[in-house]
Amino acid sequence: xxxxxxxxxxxxxxxxxxxxxxxxxxxxxxxxxxxxxxxxxxxxxxxxxxxxxxxxxxxxxxxxxxxxxxxxxxxxxxxxxxxxxxxxxxxxxxxxxxxxxxxxxxxxxxxxxxxxxxxxxxxx
Numbered sequence: 001x002x003x004x005x006x007x008x009x010x011x012x013x014x015x016x017x018x019x020x021x022x023x024x025x026x027x028x029x030x031x032x033x034x035x036x037x038x039x040x041x042x043x044x045x046x047x048x049x050x051x052x053x054x055x056x057x058x059x060x061x062x063x064x065x066x067x068x069x070x071x072x073x074x075x076x077x078x079x080x081x082x083x084x085x086x087x088x089x090x091x092x093x094x095x096x097x098x099x100x101x102x103x104x105x106x107x108x109x110x111x112x113x114x115x116x117x118x119x120x121x122x123x124x
Contacts, residue, residue: 006083009107010052014039017115021122029074035065043122046075050118051100054083059092063099077101077121081110 014023018041027040027049039050049069051062066078078100085093085105097103102117104110 006054006107007052010081010110013107013111013114014050017111018118021118029069032069032072032074035069037065041118041122045122045124046077048077048079048118048121050079050081052083053080053088053096055087056089056092059088059096063092063095066099079114079118080104081114082106 011025014025021041022043023039023041025039027037029035029037037049038052041048041050049066051058051065053059053062062080069076079102080096080100081104082088083106085103088096104114
């Protein structure tokens with residue numbers, strides 16, 4: 001289905017963009033293994049957790065995960081790549097935008113600026 005293609009396309013983009021970086025797909029936070037992270041870019045500093053969001057349900061799950069990790073004082077930075085931000089409910093859109101650190105409105109925007117952003121955040 002088209003929804004499945006979003007995640008497949010995001011996987012391909014990340015594999016192509018970050019073949020030299022240490023990242024893990026379907027990552028479980030060591031101290032909180034009940035939280036599922038789509039992609040974790042790991043370094044000696046704060047890891048970067050990237051979430052692909054295709055619908056309101058995933059937006060809400062991502063918001064809850066980020067808020068819970070912050071509550072437990074797990075150090076991380078968060079990125080969201082949307083399939084189409086306009087299909088989210090206003091409530092879900094506002095919550096996720098107010099929770100995560102960096103947003104890419106679609107995969108194309110992520111392909112254009114994602115490598116530079118993630119590499120600079122990992123180096124900081």
